[in-house]
Amino acid sequence: MDEKKEFTPSIIYGLCSWCGTGGSETAGAMHLQYADNIRPFRVPCTGAIDPVYILRALIEGADGFAVSGCHPGDCHFDSGNYRARRRIAVLKSLLDTFGLDSERVLLRWVGHGEGKRFADTVNEFNDYIKEMKKNPLAERRDT
Amino acid sequence: METMIDSRMMMTDFLTALFDKLDVAGVAVMSKLPSGEKTAFTLFTGKDDIKECVPFFPAMPANAARAVSKFTRQAVPSKTVAVFLRPCELRAFTELIKIKQASFDNLLILSYDCSGVFPFQEINLSDETKLNAYRDAVSTGKNCEGIRPVCAACTRFTPQGEDIAISFVGRSTDQPLVFSFPSEKGLAAAEQLGLDVSNTVAASSAVESLAQERRSAEEELTAEVDASLSDTQGLVNVFDRCVSCHACSYVCPICYCKNCYFDSQTFEYFPESYFIRMQAKGALRFPVDRVLFHLGRLSHMGVSCVACGMCEDVCPVNIPVSQIFKTAGSKAQALFDYIPGENYDEPLPLLAYAEQELEEFED
Numbered sequence: 001m002d003e004k005k006e007f008t009p010s011i012i013y014g015l016c017s018w019c020g021t022g023g024s025e026t027a028g029a030m031h032l033q034y035a036d037n038i039r040p041f042r043v044p045c046t047g048a049i050d051p052v053y054i055l056r057a058l059i060e061g062a063d064g065f066a067v068s069g070c071h072p073g074d075c076h077f078d079s080g081n082y083r084a085r086r087r088i089a090v091l092k093s094l095l096d097t098f099g100l101d102s103e104r105v106l107l108r109w110v111g112h113g114e115g116k117r118f119a120d121t122v123n124e125f126n127d128y129i130k131e132m133k134k135n136p137l138a139e140r141r142d143t
Numbered sequence: 144m145e146t147m148i149d150s151r152m153m154m155t156d157f158l159t160a161l162f163d164k165l166d167v168a169g170v171a172v173m174s175k176l177p178s179g180e181k182t183a184f185t186l187f188t189g190k191d192d193i194k195e196c197v198p199f200f201p202a203m204p205a206n207a208a209r210a211v212s213k214f215t216r217q218a219v220p221s222k223t224v225a226v227f228l229r230p231c232e233l234r235a236f237t238e239l240i241k242i243k244q245a246s247f248d249n250l251l252i253l254s255y256d257c258s259g260v261f262p263f264q265e266i267n268l269s270d271e272t273k274l275n276a277y278r279d280a281v282s283t284g285k286n287c288e289g290i291r292p293v294c295a296a297c298t299r300f301t302p303q304g305e306d307i308a309i310s311f312v313g314r315s316t317d318q319p320l321v322f323s324f325p326s327e328k329g330l331a332a333a334e335q336l337g338l339d340v341s342n343t344v345a346a347s348s349a350v351e352s353l354a355q356e357r358r359s360a361e362e363e364l365t366a367e368v369d370a371s372l373s374d375t376q377g378l379v380n381v382f383d384r385c386v387s388c389h390a391c392s393y394v395c396p397i398c399y400c401k402n403c404y405f406d407s408q409t410f411e412y413f414p415e416s417y418f419i420r421m422q423a424k425g426a427l428r429f430p431v432d433r434v435l436f437h438l439g440r441l442s443h444m445g446v447s448c449v450a451c452g453m454c455e456d457v458c459p460v461n462i463p464v465s466q467i468f469k470t471a472g473s474k475a476q477a478l479f480d481y482i483p484g485e486n487y488d489e490p491l492p493l494l495a496y497a498e499q500e501l502e503e504f505e506d
Contacts, residue, residue, distance in 0.1 A: 050404075050442075051439070051442035051443075052404070052435070052439040052442065052443075055435055055438050055439055055442065056432075056435050056439075059434055059435050059438075060420065060423070061423060061424070072498060072499075073498070079496055082496035082497070082498065083493070083496055085496070085500075085501050085504060085505070086479075086492060086493055086495075086496055086501065087442070087493060088504055089478050089501045089504045090442055090445065090446060090475045090478065090492075090493070091442055092504055093471075093474050093475045093478055094438060094441055094442060094445065094471055094474075094475060096474075097369075097372060097470065097471040097474055098372050098378045098438065098471070099372050099373045099374040099375060099377055099378055100375065100378070106506070107504060107505050107506075108505060108506050109505065136374075136375040137375055138424075139424075140375065140379060140424075141424040141425060141426040141427070141428055142379055142383065142428050143379060143428075143433065143434040143435070
């Protein structure tokens with residue numbers, strides 16, 4: 001990588017169909033600017049995100065993985081977000097055990113109307129990952 | 144602690160009595176194989192061959208919870224079956240009950256305080272030296288040289304949730320069996336067997352001394368595993384030999400899925416996907432997804448890991464899988480104050496939730 005160039009992290013953003021993507025739509029409607037190096041993808045519910053997806057992204061070289069869905073109590077499927085929280089807690093504990101940085105995974109609730117919160121989350125996480133530098137696993141071809 | 148009683152019965156008498164007095168349909172227990180060298184978990188339907196039974200033989204060719212789950216999963220046995228389970232097998236069985244893969248109805252569960260087992264490929268019925276050393280270690284409450292590392296570091300070697308407990312540590316196998324009956328079912332069985340519950344025996348001090356040795360061994364093992372995994376290099380090194388055979392998941396009592404996610408089409412990539420991955424990293428090492436498999440499997444079953452050690456026993460390339468899973472699993476379990484195999488009424492952490500919890504994992 002060219003050292004003169006600023007490091008542009010590759011960030012995957014899992015958004016639930018109901019609130020997370022809603023937040024991104026609201027951000028769009030409000031013409032809010034946010035870092036364009038995030039790659040959003042839509043899932044039916046944060047509870048549908050198997051930690052394996054996150055692990056695979058991190059192992060294959062993503063520098064960060066964010067997850068956003070409905071606020072507690074607002075889940076479209078009643079309890080998917082609570083389940084997601086447990087899974088991410090387990091995942092973060094595993095990442096810490098294995099000497100990987102659990103801070104590369106972010107869980108933050110973003111409601112449908114919270115366009116500003118969505119844009120802020122993206123920018124904040126992007127800056128944070130920039131500080132953390134590249135994911136060491138991204139360079140490893142022996143995983 | 145339940146009172147222990149001297150049954151004045153040897154193992155063969157006890158097994159015969161199970162058929163004669165309790166009228167069990169069968170006894171599921173470790174037994175000698177006809178070849179004369181190896182043992183296997185076997186379901187006996189009559190007392191003719193019970194002299195072949197070796198319930199305490201220090202080998203675990205398979206986690207017996209898997210076997211018992213097979214014949215209790217959808218239909219309950221029509222008559223009582225007595226099953227011998229090691230404490231870790233009983234824990235795995237309890238976890239399987241929670242996910243509706245097993246049932247304890249019509250089972251009489253017998254267990255004992257376990258002194259650990261040798262890697263099953265390293266122990267034969269004719270290995271007199273090893274077996275004698277093992278017997279000595281059992282009677283004095285010490286870890287025997289050569290038992291599996293996870294067994295030597297197992298602090299949960301006394302059973303939980305059994306009907307009849309046989310006291311094993313600190314006793315000699317050529318003396319009558321010492322029982323305790325922690326459940327109603329067990330007490331009823333004692334009555335039917337005609338055991339005199341007034342012949343009480345004191346608990347052996349060897350149990351406590353073994354527990355102490357195990358606790359310090361566990362601390363050491365955890366520290367060692369933690370140190371070996373401290374950074375990315377450590378993680379890659381540990382799984383570097385993995386040949387992706389997935390045998391660890393096939394023997395795992397908790398990994399009950401008939402079609403493992405990691406063997407599914409999800410991991411059958413399109414050719415261009417390999418090409419893209421190759422370009423992204425400048426190389427593509429085969430087999431792919433080795434670290435992903437182990438970490439992913441941990442994320443699925445780690446909170447239920449009972450540290451039975453089967454995964455490590457079958458690993459063809461000697462990765463300390465079980466030591467890693469025990470260490471990583473217990474940290475994940477600590478998040479929910481969850482102890483796998485303790486209580487079959489408790490739901491699995493990943494199938495339950497609380498509305499207010501784990502807020503430190505947000506933001």
